[in-house]
Amino acid sequence: MGYCCSKFCTSGSNQTNTEAHVLSKNVHEITSLQSWEEKLSEASRDGKIVVANFSATWCQPCRDIAPTYSELADKYPHLLFLKVDVDELAELSNSWDINATPTFYFLKEGKEVDKFVGANKSDLQKKTATVASLADQADK
Template sequence: MLLGMMNILMKACGLGNWRPFYLDIIFKVQMGNCLRPSRNGSDKDSKLNFSGGNVHVIGSGEEWDEKISEANKEGKIVVANFSAAWCGPCKMITSHYTELSLKYSQLVFLTVDVDELMDLSSSLDVRATPTFFFMKDGQQIDKLVGANKPELEKKILALAESSKSSSF
């Protein structure tokens, strides 16, 4: 795909007019940030599948508040995935997120569909999907934008280790 995009851009601009900002566009697409739904809306009604994991699917603002409150009372760190059913990178990282929820069960894993809970997503300033928030005591302690599997696992591992050391 990347090679095809480069060929199209090179033909459109001419080899001598190749500009670095085109590379920026290509790599942003490859990194995995969705900014809006696809135009055809073909997968708008489908849901991301988090079955088999320890991921709580949040369906309302009240449910969000409850899960955050429970995590606070238990002294647990929350990992919240803000995603959308139409987002390709969100679909790509869903199974990895589910696996991480099983591997690091001392953390609370949540997922929020940005289209279903627009007010919540807006209040947290979600501008692209997927966006992962890492929260402790109801406060954001870190954030990751994009479907970067190694970086997501690195952040979760660090939080899991810090939660182990603080629980002794």
């Protein structure tokens, strides 16, 4: 599924997924199309913006940015953070046109608000802060 956003990617390796050990309680692993739909519905009902991380266990940049993603989930509890393994949910990933990992989608009411591809921690922090401020303004 797609390619990794780094020349240092370990595509095809059998390394363990260290990402699982750094998940925040606000990062929800999506393991089925049903759980994806449930979380999007929950976010829409609660007026939350979704931050969806499409990643792969074999992708080193995905593993590198996982702690930052988890920190952002803790910092912005009014956003809903989801993690999708592109290999486990290839059909879902294809429907969102995932061609590289990691890819982050920012969704409101199931629709794309913004998108970020790559593992630049600073850029992800800035995008998330911008989207979070939009959510804050909508709450006022």
